[in-house]
Amino acid sequence: MINFLRxxxxxxxxxxxxxxxxxxxxxxxxxxxxxxxxxxxFISGGIAHAAYGGVGIAYFLGLxxxxxxxxxxxxxxxxxxxxxxxxxARADTIIGVMWALGMALGIIFVSLSxxxxxxxxxxxxxxxxxxxxxxxxxxxxxxxxxxxxxLVFYRLLLAxxxxxVFSTVRNVPVGWLSMAMIxxxxxxxVITMRVVGLILVIALLTIPPAIANLFVREMRSIMVLSTxxxxxxxxxxxxxxxxxxxxxxxxxxxxxSLGYAAAAAFRQLRARGRMRKEASGAKNTFEVIR
Amino acid sequence: xxxxxxTPVILLRNVWAGYDLDTVLEDVSFDxxxxxxxxxxGPNGGGKTTLIKVILGLxxxxxxxxxxxxxxxxxxxxxxxxxxxxxVSDKAFPINVWxxxxxxxxxxxxxxxxxxxxxRQRVEEALRQTGMLDLSKRSINxxxxxxxxxxxxxxxxxxxxxxxxxxEPTASVDPQASVQLxxxxxxxxxxxxxxxxxxxxxxxxxxxxxIGCINRRLVYHRDKSISADMLQAGYECPxxxxxxxxxxxxxxxxxxxxxxxx
Numbered sequence: 001m002i003n004f005l006r007x008x009x010x011x012x013x014x015x016x017x018x019x020x021x022x023x024x025x026x027x028x029x030x031x032x033x034x035x036x037x038x039x040x041x042f043i044s045g046g047i048a049h050a051a052y053g054g055v056g057i058a059y060f061l062g063l064x065x066x067x068x069x070x071x072x073x074x075x076x077x078x079x080x081x082x083x084x085x086x087x088x089a090r091a092d093t094i095i096g097v098m099w100a101l102g103m104a105l106g107i108i109f110v111s112l113s114x115x116x117x118x119x120x121x122x123x124x125x126x127x128x129x130x131x132x133x134x135x136x137x138x139x140x141x142x143x144x145x146x147x148x149x150x151l152v153f154y155r156l157l158l159a160x161x162x163x164x165v166f167s168t169v170r171n172v173p174v175g176w177l178s179m180a181m182i183x184x185x186x187x188x189x190v191i192t193m194r195v196v197g198l199i200l201v202i203a204l205l206t207i208p209p210a211i212a213n214l215f216v217r218e219m220r221s222i223m224v225l226s227t228x229x230x231x232x233x234x235x236x237x238x239x240x241x242x243x244x245x246x247x248x249x250x251x252x253x254x255x256x257s258l259g260y261a262a263a264a265a266f267r268q269l270r271a272r273g274r275m276r277k278e279a280s281g282a283k284n285t286f287e288v289i290r
Numbered sequence: 291x292x293x294x295x296x297t298p299v300i301l302l303r304n305v306w307a308g309y310d311l312d313t314v315l316e317d318v319s320f321d322x323x324x325x326x327x328x329x330x331x332g333p334n335g336g337g338k339t340t341l342i343k344v345i346l347g348l349x350x351x352x353x354x355x356x357x358x359x360x361x362x363x364x365x366x367x368x369x370x371x372x373x374x375x376x377x378v379s380d381k382a383f384p385i386n387v388w389x390x391x392x393x394x395x396x397x398x399x400x401x402x403x404x405x406x407x408x409x410r411q412r413v414e415e416a417l418r419q420t421g422m423l424d425l426s427k428r429s430i431n432x433x434x435x436x437x438x439x440x441x442x443x444x445x446x447x448x449x450x451x452x453x454x455x456x457x458e459p460t461a462s463v464d465p466q467a468s469v470q471l472x473x474x475x476x477x478x479x480x481x482x483x484x485x486x487x488x489x490x491x492x493x494x495x496x497x498x499x500x501i502g503c504i505n506r507r508l509v510y511h512r513d514k515s516i517s518a519d520m521l522q523a524g525y526e527c528p529x530x531x532x533x534x535x536x537x538x539x540x541x542x543x544x545x546x547x548x549x550x551x552x
Contacts, residue, residue, distance in 0.1 A: 037383065155403055159393045162383050169346050169372050170449070171364075171398045217384045217429040 008242060013129050017248070020131045020139055021234035024195050024204075027143040029227030030150050031188040032205035033212070033219060034181060037161045041206055043080050043182065046095045048189045048201040050076035050102025055123045056109030065123060066135060069190050076102060077186030081179045126197035126249025128238060139191045146184050150223075153177065158219050195234065196249035204230065207256040211263045233259060297360060298323050299369075299453050299483050300345060305354035307344050314340040318354070318508045322453065327475075327484045328510070329498035336505035338487045342457055345485075346372060359452065368397075371446025371482070375458040376438055381431045387441050388426040391416060394448035409448075416444040420474060436467025443474065454478065456486045472497040 008014045035044050051073040058068025076098055083098075084091045110120055122130060131139075150157060159167045160174050168174050192201045208226035216225055237252030244251075298321035308314040314337040322328060332338050343349035344356055347363030358366025371394075394416070395409040396402045405413075417423040420440040425433055430441070439459055446454060454475070460468035475484055476497055486498065502510030 152403060155405070156396065158385070158389065159396055162380070162385055162390070163374070163393070165348070165374060166372060166393065166445075167396065168348065169367050169370070170394070170396045171368065172396055172402075173398070213384060217431070218386060218389070219384055222384060 004239075004243070008239065013131075014238075014242065016131045016133070016136060017128045017238055018235060019136060020128055020195060021238055022231060023136070023139045023143045024191050025230035025234050026227050027139075027146045027188045028192055028204055029208055029225075029230045030223045031146055031185055032230070033209040033223045033226050034150075034157065034161065035185060035205050036209040036213070037219065037222075038178075038181075040084070040182070040185070041202060042092060043077075043084060043095060044185055044189060044205055045202045046080055046099040046102075047073050047077050047182075047186045048193060048198040049099045050080075051186075051190060051193065052106035052123060052198060053102035053104075053109075054106075055120065056106030056113075059117075059120065060109040060113045065120070066138065066190075066194075069123065069193065070138075070187070072102060073186040073190050074183060077182045078179070081182035084182075085175060085178065122197070123193060124197050124199055125247060126193070126195055126200065126252075128195045128248050128252075131194055135194060139194070142187045142191050146188055149180065149184055153180075154220070157181065161219070196252055200249055200253045203253045203256060204233075207253075207260050208233070211260050214263055214267050229256075229259065296323060299326075299359055300485065301355075301357045302344070303355045305344060305351045305356060307340055307349055307351040307354075313352075314506065315344065315351075315508075316506050318504075320502075320508055320510055322483055322485050324452075324483055325479065325481075327479045327497075327499040328486065328502060329500075330485070330487045330502045330504045330508070330510070332487075332489060332504035334489055336489075338489070338504060339457065341504060341508075342372075342455060342487060345455065346370065368449070369452040371443075371449060371451030371454045373439070373442045373446050373454065373456040373459060376435060376442075376462050380438070383430065386427055386429050387417070387422060387433065388413065390430060390441050391422075391426070391444045391448060394445040412448045412450070413444075416447040419447060419478075420444040434464075434467065435462040436464060436471060439463055439467075439471060440474070443471075443478075447478070451482060454482050454484045456484070456488075458488050458490070459486060460488065460490055 009018075035041055051069045054068035054070070054072025054075075055065040056068070057072075058065045080095050080098060083094045087094060110117060156167070156172055156177055159170075159172060160177055164174055164178075188205075189198075189201050192204055196204050208229040209222055211229055212222040212225035216222055233256040234252055237255040238248050240246070240255065241248035241251035300320070300322040302318055302320045305315055305318045306313060307318075318337075318341065330338070330341070340349065344351055345358065345363060346367050347356075347358075356363050359369045360366070392405055392409065392413045395405065395412060414423065417426050420443050422437065422440050422444055425437065430438065433441070443454070443456075443459075456475075459471060459475075463471060475486070478484070479499075484498075487504070498514075500510070500512050500514055502508060
């Protein structure tokens with residue numbers, strides 16, 4: 001085991017990958033909790049897929065696709081956030097259209113670009129093993145911005161997530177805050193894309209908070225526990241994928257899904273055990289009364 | 291019907307409001323004065339929620355004027371303690387009683403980012419007033435409907451409101467708990483004006499000081515009873531009222547054609 005870890009850490013790409021896993025987990029756990037509690041999983045998926053348009057255009061223009069993804073996810077999160085607030089009745093349809101439009105643009109621009117394109121697959125399915133020092137810096141900046149924002153505005157974010165109308169009546173700048181939140185979701189989506197790919201982003205955003213929500217009942221504890229779980233899934237998935245020579249993004253999500261199944265089963269069993277205990281307790285009381 | 295010389299805490303004059311092509315409130319005029327305790331009853335779809343939105347400044351009226359504490363609703367709503375109707379989805383949210391109640395202390399500006407010691411005191415006081423202090427660490431999904439309603443009232447009280455605005459306060463509350471809720475509201479009414487809107491008039495009528503009807507139009511005469519002209523105007527609510535029983539509490543004695551017996 002020690003030898004395995006020593007071998008893994010001897011490669012720079014593995015060191016970068018593990019570091020990326022740590023950084024992304026922190027942002028993902030915190031932002032994923034907000035995504036789940038605000039029920040905007042669909043918007044997060046939309047941003048992730050629309051970002052592919054930016055990847056395609058940047059690639060066509062010979063720029064770094066990562067920056068294209070950042071630009072497009074900012075644009076699409078602003079647009080989707082606006083639609084979600086102003087066009088509530090039709091929001092999911094319009095967001096669905098933007099989701100598909102971004103993907104379509106990406107595919108067209110990629111096909112227009114000459115040359116070998118294997119690298120682009122990594123945006124769809126993740127390429128944590130190809131994270132460069134520059135990528136790491138970008139990830140770190142985004143994660144720090146996300147964490148600082150949530151730390152500073154925690155109380156207001158909790159209020160608008162729980163009861164938007166009441167927050168409006170208390171004159172909280174609800175519109176401004178929820179737009180900021182969606183933009184930060186967009187940025188988190190971009191860095192998560194590097195780890196598991198845009199198709200699997202939603203899974204890494206939602207599975208850890210969903211598990212955490214089974215065991216703790218406060219937003220801040222869900223954020224902390226999700227970060228821990230996300231870290232566990234990313235790092236163990238990465239090591240397993242290295243050992244078995246499988247695609248790392250998919251293995252990470254597989255580990256997370258198994259984790260969710262195990263957590264749900266554990267909770268079921270615990271609830272059943274409690275019920276049985278109570279039932280036998282009730283029987284004993286009944287005996288005593290008789 | 292008495293004349294009042296003081297300025298009303300809530301004032302609506304000839305308000306028309308609605309959504310897109312749908313007009314929900316027609317020519318509504320209404321005054322709420324200090325220490326009033328008004329129950330407005332009306333059928334679902336009769337504009338109860340729209341009226342609340344107009345008073346809270348969430349929906350600008352198409353025409354007519356609204357003022358709260360002598361100023362615009364957006365400015366004046368800081369004096370309103372708003373107690374929304376219970377939503378089933380609230381229960382799924384991971385939050386405890388204390389955190390819900392402390393939301394009432396949020397004000398615009400950076401001071402709301404952290405709870406001050408004054409904030410904590412007010413939260414504790416409101417929890418004590420509503421009898422929820424012992425349950426303050428409980429999660430919102432571990433308490434009953436009546437207790438959740440108390441939590442929302444406590445949240446409204448933390449801002450030391452001049453007006454309490456309640457939307458269907460007993461909709462998902464069992465009968466005994468709603469009696470206790472109305473007793474709590476009666477105590478609070480010693481200092482705060484209360485406007486309560488509901489479709490459930492059996493409970494309302496026994497506790498409020500005055501009663502009115504809302505069904506697109508609003509009929510309100512600062513009276514304790516439903517008047518004959520409310521009936522004649524063809525509102526659904528008095529019909530409901532008869533069906534719900536307790537007519538002796540709300541109806542003055544009247545002849546078959548609706549004329550009051552004097």
